[in-house]
Amino acid sequence: MPLLNLKQISKRFGDTAAVADVSIAVERGEFFGLLGPSGCGKTTTLRIIAGLESPDTGRVEFDGREITTLSSEKRGFGMVFQNYALFPHLNVFENVAFGLRARRERGSSGGGSDGAITDKVHRALELVQLPGFDNRRVDELSGGQQQRVAIARAIAIEPSLLLFDEPLSNLDVALREETRRELRALVKRLKLTAVYVTHDQAEAFALCDRIAVMGKGSVLQMGAPRELYDHPANAAVAGFLGNNNLILAMRLTSSNDPVTRFKTIDGGHILTVNASHEELMSLPVNKPCRLAIRPEAVELNHKSGGNNQLAARIELIEFGGATTTLRVDAGGLKVEVLVLSVDEFAIGDECLVTLPSDQIRLLPHN
Amino acid sequence: MHSERSIETNPTDPKRRRRLALPAHSKSFFLYLIVGLVLLYGIIYPTANVFIAALQHEGGWSPEKFFAVLSQRSVIESAGTSIAVSVLTVLFCALVGVPLAFLFERYAFPGRRLFAALAALPLVLPPLVGTVAFIFLCGESGILARSIQHVFHLTRAPWTLRGWGALLLFHTYTMYPFFYVLAGAGLQRIDAGLAEAARSLGASRARVLFRVTLPQLTPSLIAAALLTFMTSMASFSAPLLFGGNVRMLTLEIFNARQRGDSSVALTETVLLALISFAALIFFQRYEGTRRFVAAAMKGTTRRRKRLQSGLGRLLASSAAIVFSLLLALPIATLVLVSFSRDGSWTTQTLPPIYTVSNFSRLATDVDSRSVFVNSLLMAGIATLAALIWSFCVTALTATGKPSRWKRLISVLVLLPWALPGTVVAVSVAEAYGQPNALTGSFILVGTFWILPVVYFLRFMPLVVRAVQASIEQLDRALEEAAAVLGANWWRRFWRVRLPLVAPGALAGALLVFVIAMGEYVASVIVFTPGNRPVSIAIASAMRDFNLGTAAAYGVILIAMIVVVMIVAGRLESRAR
Numbered sequence: 014m015p016l017l018n019l020k021q022i023s024k025r026f027g028d029t030a031a032v033a034d035v036s037i038a039v040e041r042g043e044f045f046g047l048l049g050p051s052g053c054g055k056t057t058t059l060r061i062i063a064g065l066e067s068p069d070t071g072r073v074e075f076d077g078r079e080i081t082t083l084s085s086e087k088r089g090f091g092m093v094f095q096n097y098a099l100f101p102h103l104n105v106f107e108n109v110a111f112g113l114r115a116r117r118e119r120g121s122s123g124g125g126s127d128g129a130i131t132d133k134v135h136r137a138l139e140l141v142q143l144p145g146f147d148n149r150r151v152d153e154l155s156g157g158q159q160q161r162v163a164i165a166r167a168i169a170i171e172p173s174l175l176l177f178d179e180p181l182s183n184l185d186v187a188l189r190e191e192t193r194r195e196l197r198a199l200v201k202r203l204k205l206t207a208v209y210v211t212h213d214q215a216e217a218f219a220l221c222d223r224i225a226v227m228g229k230g231s232v233l234q235m236g237a238p239r240e241l242y243d244h245p246a247n248a249a250v251a252g253f254l255g256n257n258n259l260i261l262a263m264r265l266t267s268s269n270d271p272v273t274r275f276k277t278i279d280g281g282h283i284l285t286v287n288a289s290h291e292e293l294m295s296l297p298v299n300k301p302c303r304l305a306i307r308p309e310a311v312e313l314n315h316k317s318g319g320n321n322q323l324a325a326r327i328e329l330i331e332f333g334g335a336t337t338t339l340r341v342d343a344g345g346l347k348v349e350v351l352v353l354s355v356d357e358f359a360i361g362d363e364c365l366v367t368l369p370s371d372q373i374r375l376l377p378h379n
Numbered sequence: 380m381h382s383e384r385s386i387e388t389n390p391t392d393p394k395r396r397r398r399l400a401l402p403a404h405s406k407s408f409f410l411y412l413i414v415g416l417v418l419l420y421g422i423i424y425p426t427a428n429v430f431i432a433a434l435q436h437e438g439g440w441s442p443e444k445f446f447a448v449l450s451q452r453s454v455i456e457s458a459g460t461s462i463a464v465s466v467l468t469v470l471f472c473a474l475v476g477v478p479l480a481f482l483f484e485r486y487a488f489p490g491r492r493l494f495a496a497l498a499a500l501p502l503v504l505p506p507l508v509g510t511v512a513f514i515f516l517c518g519e520s521g522i523l524a525r526s527i528q529h530v531f532h533l534t535r536a537p538w539t540l541r542g543w544g545a546l547l548l549f550h551t552y553t554m555y556p557f558f559y560v561l562a563g564a565g566l567q568r569i570d571a572g573l574a575e576a577a578r579s580l581g582a583s584r585a586r587v588l589f590r591v592t593l594p595q596l597t598p599s600l601i602a603a604a605l606l607t608f609m610t611s612m613a614s615f616s617a618p619l620l621f622g623g624n625v626r627m628l629t630l631e632i633f634n635a636r637q638r639g640d641s642s643v644a645l646t647e648t649v650l651l652a653l654i655s656f657a658a659l660i661f662f663q664r665y666e667g668t669r670r671f672v673a674a675a676m677k678g679t680t681r682r683r684k685r686l687q688s689g690l691g692r693l694l695a696s697s698a699a700i701v702f703s704l705l706l707a708l709p710i711a712t713l714v715l716v717s718f719s720r721d722g723s724w725t726t727q728t729l730p731p732i733y734t735v736s737n738f739s740r741l742a743t744d745v746d747s748r749s750v751f752v753n754s755l756l757m758a759g760i761a762t763l764a765a766l767i768w769s770f771c772v773t774a775l776t777a778t779g780k781p782s783r784w785k786r787l788i789s790v791l792v793l794l795p796w797a798l799p800g801t802v803v804a805v806s807v808a809e810a811y812g813q814p815n816a817l818t819g820s821f822i823l824v825g826t827f828w829i830l831p832v833v834y835f836l837r838f839m840p841l842v843v844r845a846v847q848a849s850i851e852q853l854d855r856a857l858e859e860a861a862a863v864l865g866a867n868w869w870r871r872f873w874r875v876r877l878p879l880v881a882p883g884a885l886a887g888a889l890l891v892f893v894i895a896m897g898e899y900v901a902s903v904i905v906f907t908p909g910n911r912p913v914s915i916a917i918a919s920a921m922r923d924f925n926l927g928t929a930a931a932y933g934v935i936l937i938a939m940i941v942v943v944m945i946v947a948g949r950l951e952s953r954a955r
Contacts, residue, residue, distance in 0.1 A: 065859050092863040098856035102878045111874070112864030119865060170864060242706040 016041040016078060016206050017174060022071035026056055031057040032068070034232040039208060044200055046221030047210045050253065054230040055210045056178055060150065062208060063176050064088050075174070086115070091167030092176040096183065097159050099151040105162050106147035110132045112170040137169035138162075140199060158189050164196070169204065175200065177209040179296055181216060193219055214254055218242070226250050248376045251305045256338075258311070258348050260284075260304040261378065264296065272370065276306060280346030284321050286373045296377060303376040308338060308351035310372035314365050321368040322350075341366055410775055417768065418791045418837040421836050422921025423815060425810035429652070429802070432809055433645040433709055441774040448646040453631070458650055461575040463836035464543075465611035465658075468550040472607050473600070474552055476558025479702070483559075484566040487683040488692050490699030497706045501553040503940050504710075505897025507914050508933040510616040511921060512709035513549050514540065514717050515930065518621070522712055525728040541623035549617045552709075554610055558603040565599030566592075592818070605662040612655055613799030620921070628654075629801045633904065636805070648805045652798055710937065711953045725927060737931035746918065751935075758895035759828075761834035765842040766888045768835075772843050777850040796840035803837050804901035827910045833901045838891040849880040886947040891942045 015038035024032040032054040039045045047055040060066040061073065064085035073081045080088060090111075094155045101109050113130045137159060138144055141161035151159060160180060167175060180194075181189045197220050199205050211217050217224050218238040225235045234246040245251035248259055262275040262284065273293060275284050278301060286304060296302050325343035348366055358364070436444040448454060477915045483491055483498070499507065513520050519536035527537045539545075569592065577587045613628040622630060627650045635644035686692045719730030741747040772792055776785045795803055811823035823829040853876065873892055899914035906915050912930055920929035 063859075063863055065862070085859070086865045088863070089865065090863060092860065094856045094860055096854065096856060098854060098860035100857060100861075100875060100879075111861065111866070115864055115870055119867065120872065166864070168861075176863075178733070225762040254681050 015039055016043075017078055017208070018072075018074040019058070019062070020074065022058065022061060022068045022073065024054075024061060024068050026065060026118050032061070032228050035071075035227075035230070035232055037225055037232065037235070039206060041206055042204055044197065044207045044209065044220060044222045046217040046224035048212070048224050048253075049207065049225060049227035049233075050212055051052070053227040055212075055227045058227070059176055059178055059208060059210045062174070063090055063092050063180065078133065086119075088173045088174075089170070090176055091170055091172030091179065092162045093160075093167050093180040095179045097158055097163040097180075101152060101160055102129060103151070104147065105138070105143070105149045105151060105154070106134055108151060108162055109137050109166045109169050110155065116170060126249040131171050133171075134165075137165040140168065140203075142164045142195075156184055160184060160192065164199070166200075168205070170207070175205045175207040177211075179211055182211075183212070184330040187218070190219075196220065226253060244374065245305065246374065248303045248378065249306070251303070251374075251376055254306055256349060257305045258308060259302050259376070260306070260346065260348075262304050263301050275302075277304075277346050280323075280344040282323055282343065282346060284368060284373065285370045286375060287371045288375050292375045296375060301378050303378050304366050304368075305374045305376050306372050309350040310337075310352045310369060311348060312367040312369065313350050313352055315338070319367070320370055321373075323368070325364055325366050327358055327362045327364060330358060330360055348354065362378070382507045394460040397539050402781075408773065410771055414771055414775060414788060418788065421832070422791055422794055425803075425806040426652075426741060426798075428810045429645060429806040433584075433642075433649045436642065438634070443644065444645055448642055449650070450478040451643075453626070454643065454647060454650070455668055457626045457628050457631045457647070460626055460755050461612055461651070464485075464546060464550070464614075464625065464627060467547055467609045468554060469607045469878065471547060471551040471606050472555040472558050473604065476555040476603070477562050479555075479599070480566060481561035482561050482698070484563045485684060486686050486693040486695060488686045488699070490703070491683075492701040494703045494706075498705050499556045500706050500710070502556045502560075502871065503893070503944060504553065505894075505899065505914065505936055505940075506553065506614065507899040508713070508897060508936055509553055509709065509919055510549065510620050511917060511933055512713040514620060514921075515916055515926070516709050516712040517545075517548075520726075522728060523841040525726075527729055528694055528941065536629065538922075542621075543625055545621045545623070546617055546625050547627055550611055550614065552705075554607045556608045557610070558600070561599045561603040561606075562596060565596045569955075571822070593799040601665055603663055605659065608658050608662070609655060609797065612651070612658070613801065614899065615801060615903075629799060629900070630740040632801050632805060636904065637942075644805065645809070648802050652802045655797055655799060655802070659749065713930050713933050713937070716926055717934040719927045719930070721925040721927045730927075734927075737927045738935075740928070741931055741935065750911055750916040750932075753910050754896050754914075757831045757834060757910060757912060758892050758898075760831040761838065761895050762842075762888050762892040765839035765891055766884060769843040769887075772840065773846050773850055777847055788911055792843050793838050793840045800898070800900035802817070804833050807833050807836065808905050823906065825907050827906050827907070829907070830902060833905060834895040834898060837901060838895055838900070841891050841894075842887045844878060845890075846884045850876070850882030850885075853879055882950040886950045889943045889947040889950075893943045896939060897936050918930050 016037040017037075019035060019037040022032055022035045023030065035054070035058055037045075037058070047058055047365065049055045056305060063069050063102060064080070064083060064087075067082060069079070072079055075088070103111065110130050110133075113133055117130070134147075135144065138146060141164050143158060143161050143165065146158070146162070151162060154162065160183070163180065181192055184192060193216060194331065205213075209217070209220055211220075218353060221238065223235065223237055224241060226233045226241060228249050229316050234241060234250045236244075241250065241254055245254055247259070250258060251257040263279040265274040265276055265283070267377070272285050273288050274284060276282070277284060284304065286331060323343040323346070325341035327339055328347075329338075329340040331338040331340075335352050336353060339358065341348050341350060348368070384446070434440060434442050434445050479498070483495055505510075517523050518540040519538065524536045524538060524540075526663045527533070528535070531537075563793035573591055573595070574587050578589045582590065614627065616631070618625060618627045618630045618631070628647055632651065634646050635641075636648060686695055694953070716724070716730060718733045718735065720732045720734050720736065723732040741751075749898060771789065776789050798806075807829065808824050811818060811821065811829070813823065814820045823832060857879070858871050858875055861875045866874065896912075897914055898912065899918070902912050902914055906912060913936060916930045917932045920926075920932065
């Protein structure tokens with residue numbers, strides 16, 4: 014049985030459907046991601062889990078109990094906010110102790126005597142590597158330290174579920190990557206279940222065991238990072254997860270032959286694709302579809318010749334550090350290519366690009 | 380707060396309604412009840428009552444009587460006078476305040492800080508104290524007139540401080556800070572990058588000023604014009620003491636009540652209320668069409684430009700010093716006169732005999748002490764009530780979804796702010812002067828409590844605004860974080876909202892406290908021998924030519940205000 018179960022959750026704000034018919038099941042001990050562009054409903058979904066919004070329709074179940082209308086303070090979850098939401102009038106110790114004291118006052122578990130609270134706060138601060146910061150004011154801490162205090166505050170109450178609302182987006186790049194590693198290690202070590210909202214694909218891939226990609230209020234695809242990356246279910250997911258080349262094409266052959274031929278709309282090239290029977294069956298007949306191929310899968314000036322090799326001209330060279338992105342024009346078909354070294358190329362050069370048949374995935378056009 | 384959820388809950392789901400809305404409702408029900416009762420008895424009933432009473436005559440409806448009074452020459456003239464004075468005041472204040480704001484906000488030069496520190500001084504001066512200080516300084520027997528008379532051996536005073544000129548001069552002195560402060564703040568807010576962009580596109584300095592800077596400043600200027608107009612419409616002390624033949628509505632209402640001519644007083648009160656309203660609506664409409672939202676989130680901040688040329692610096696610095704002196708002189712005069720012996724200053728330029736007896740008498744004399752005790756007590760009660768009240772109101776209005784009821788509450792709460800003090804005092808006096816169906820045998824007029832009530836009604840909008848602003852600045856995520864951490868709404872209020880809103884709320888409350896301490900306009904209409912406040916004592920000391928005593932009262936008031944303003948400033952800087 015999943016620990017957290019959202020069943021057909023919908024939520025409207027005025028005329029816009031923020032969340033439409035979302036169903037998500039999170040297993041115990043799982044690090045679960047909600048990934049999507051801004052306005053896709055991921056934060057609203059998280060707030061519904063936290064009890065900060067109530068869904069218009071649908072059920073939220075936790076550990077087999079319905080908690081749809083249970084108020085936030087009775088859920089016993091921990092949450093890390095995007096701007097940390099540290100209490101500016103309290104010092105670090107009091108911030109971390111806030112939840113423990115609130116619980117003690119309500120008489121529920123997780124509080125304890127003053128001594129127990131002190132112990133728990135100190136343990137939480139040690140876990141986020143801020144021992145001895147008790148009496149510091151939160152506004153004199155750096156962004157990274159504030160973020161650690163926010164995490165300590167959320168884990169001090171030994172939450173049954175840990176929620177993150179883009180907690181790393183206010184940190185600079187280097188700190189973000191470091192914190193992200195520590196965060197995953199911490200959550201796994203404490204055997205916590207976490208739901209993590211982010212718009213950053215790399216962050217979600219690095220942190221999460223499983224991810225729901227959201228768009229326009231609904232879940233587009235759910236799966237492990239590798240699965241999403243290799244087998245995006247549709248063009249929207251493929252477009253959001255990394256810069257896929259999405260080539261509009263018409264299917265030529267109607268046989269069930271594993272090698273199928275397509276004609277691209279731009280450029281009119283014939284491309285062959287290794288497609289599974291299911292992939293082919295799911296495509297609508299007599300309608301264009303999308304051929305998705307990652308820029309790093311496209312081969313440049315490969316001597317072997319063979320299938321799917323097109324003559325092209327280099328239009329754009331974008332230096333990106335370790336890798337370089339080229340955009341080439343193959344008779345009207347624009348293709349992005351990711352290469353490691355760019356020394357031998359210049360804008361305007363003629364070249365050959367190969368789109369390996371086994372690297373092309375078929376997606377419905379939408 | 381919990382109440383927000385009861386409103387957001389989907390009404391089609393009966394189960395959810397039962398579980399969430401019931402406890403939330405019982406909490407907000409009492410709040411609605413308290414707020415509703417106070418609004419009904421404090422604002423709706425007295426205001427409506429004035430309008431109704433003005434339309435009645437000897438127990439029956441008589442709109443003819445109302446229009447007959449309205450068409451009296453004196454009534455129309457005084458309404459016209461009030462409007463003319465206020466329009467001219469706005470004009471003069473803008474002409475003084477805006478250029479000063481440009482000079483002192485845009486450029487750095489010696490003396491700038493001195494003026495910047497003093498600029499808002501007239502705003503915190505109680506109007507009556509300011510009027511008295513002005514008389515000592517600029518009156519026909521004041522220090523300036525006497526100096527000139529002695530230097531040039533004139534037989535008479537070179538001018539009389541009376542009529543239009545005197546009134547407009549005083550109004551400009553006391554109200555130009557609205558324009559100076561708001562235009563200054565507006566200039567600070569304007570993204571300097573916009574002017575830089577305009578310059579880079581080839582616009583001349585003048586073009587940048589008229590096409591970029593001033594249009595963006597318009598909301599600030601309208602806000603300043605509104606404040607100035609309303610303050611001028613409500614002005615009472617200056618027209619009373621040196622208005623001469625300038626018969627403004629506030630003064631006419633007071634005089635009509637003194638004469639016992641209640642139908643004229645009521646009609647003029649209604650007229651004053653209507654004009655103030657119309658002005659408020661006019662300005663806010665206009666402001667609505669002129670509001671710009673900056674497209675960019677991050678802007679360049681402007682740094683004050685150091686004036687380079689020697690002549691420019693000299694001129695600017697002298698202006699700073701001259702204006703600083705002008706601002707400080709009335710108060711310096713007041714301090715000087717407060718040490719003069721009562722009755723000793725007759726035809727001399729400066730008071731001839733100095734003594735501390737005025738202050739020691741105020742400290743020891745039972746009567747004078749009771750005046751201070753009254754003011755402290757009444758202002759304290761009103762402030763405390765306003766503080767509690769503003770938390771009740773904002774608990775309803777500042778959380779959850781906006782609704783028609785919440786908007787109505789906000790409008791009603793701010794209503795007394797739009798009404799001149801004279802109107803508030805007259806309407807409360809009319810509403811609680813005799814037993815009637817709505818109030819039973821409850822009578823306020825003639826009791827101690829009428830002034831605390833009037834102070835509360837007049838000034839609570841300021842505290843509500845301060846608390847509202849603090850709550851709006853409050854990060855919503857803080858209370859949400861507290862909720863997720865297990866804090867119920869009571870704990871969220873005490874441990875998160877209250878400590879974070881407290882500095883702003885206290886600063887607003889302190890401001891109200893000092894304004895109420897020096898209140899005169901409404902006090903003079905409804906005070907009783909048992910609750911004479913400081914302002915009434917100042918006015919009667921002036922009437923008896925006990926100039927030293929009157930000045931000493933004023934100096935003590937100003938000293939208290941300075942202390943409170945410093946404390947409030949500290950609180951506010953801590954709140955940020």
